Every structure is written in structure tokens, then in C-alpha cells.
Amino acid sequence: MKIDDVRYIFSLGAGTMGQQIALQCAMHGYDVIVYDLSSDVLRDAAAARSPEAVAAADKFKDEYIDKGLLGVKAGKGFYTYPNPAYERPGFLTGKA
Ligand SMILES: NC(=O)c1ccc[n+]([C@@H]2O[C@H](COP(=O)([O-])OP(=O)(O)OC[C@H]3O[C@@H](n4cnc5c(N)ncnc54)[C@H](O)[C@@H]3O)[C@@H](O)[C@H]2O)c1
Numbered sequence: 001m002k003i004d005d006v007r008y009i010f011s012l013g014a015g016t017m018g019q020q021i022a023l024q025c026a027m028h029g030y031d032v033i034v035y036d037l038s039s040d041v042l043r044d045a046a047a048a049r050s051p052e053a054v055a056a057a058d059k060f061k062d063e064y065i066d067k068g069l070l071g072v073k074a075g076k077g078f079y080t081y082p083n084p085a086y087e088r089p090g091f092l093t094g095k096a
Helices: 016-027 041-045 051-065
Strands: 008-012 031-035
Touching: 008 016, 016 031, 031 041, 041 051
Parallel strands: 008 031
Antiparallel strands: none
């Protein structure tokens, strides 16, 4: 599987990391689902969607995604780094 095949992101956990990873993926054009065992955490994550945060995300989408500077459709973004570590056979096992 190649990174270009990825279209949907599922974040298992909506804490500090999960929320930020989900936000970054969504801002780069992926459809994102966030799940957590804790309904309190999910409620807090939803509450973090303040009008200011939504406005910032909309502005980012308008200025970068929609103009083709970043995102899945543009093919530009963090997943276009040359020789990413995750493509090496031993990335998950630590064996080169
Ligand atoms: N916060 C950091 O700076 C940082 C940096 C590097 C790595 N990490 C690692 O990332 C992971 C998450 O860290 P965090 O800071 O976001 O923690 P966090 O406590 O803020 O969030 C973790 C969330 O995962 C949920 N969770 C736990 N088990 C689950 C399950 N089986 N299904 C669904 N949800 C589940 C918890 O309810 C919690 O809300 C940890 O393994 C941590 O060591 C964190």
C-alpha cells in the first residue's frame, strides 16, 4: 500500500495527539473519523471546535487546499517528502 492510496484517516483516541493528528489530516484534505473510549474526551474534542478554530481551518482550506498548494488533490503536502522513513522495509520492526 502506498501513501497515495490512503483516503480516510481513523484516529483511535481523541486526546492531545489524536485531536492534532486528526486536525492536520483534515486540513490536508483527508476524511477523518475520530474515536475514543471516553465520551468526556469526545465531548471536549467537539467543544474545541470553537468558532475561531473553524475560521482558521476554513482560511487554511481557502488559501492552501483550494488554491492547489497543499492537499490530496494537489498531491502536495507532508506525504510528498522525498524518501520517507515509512517506505523503508524495516520502518515498523526497526530492522533496516
Ligand atoms: N502528547 C505527546 O506529546 C506525545 C508525543 C509522542 C507520543 N505520544 C504518545 O501518543 C499516545 C497518545 O498520547 P496523548 O498525549 O494524545 O494521550 P491522551 O491521554 O491525551 O489521549 C489518549 C486518548 O486515547 C484514548 N484511548 C485509550 N485507549 C483507547 C482505545 N482502546 N480506543 C479508543 N481510545 C482509547 C483515551 O481515552 C485518551 O482520550 C500515547 O501513546 C503517547 O505516549 C504522545
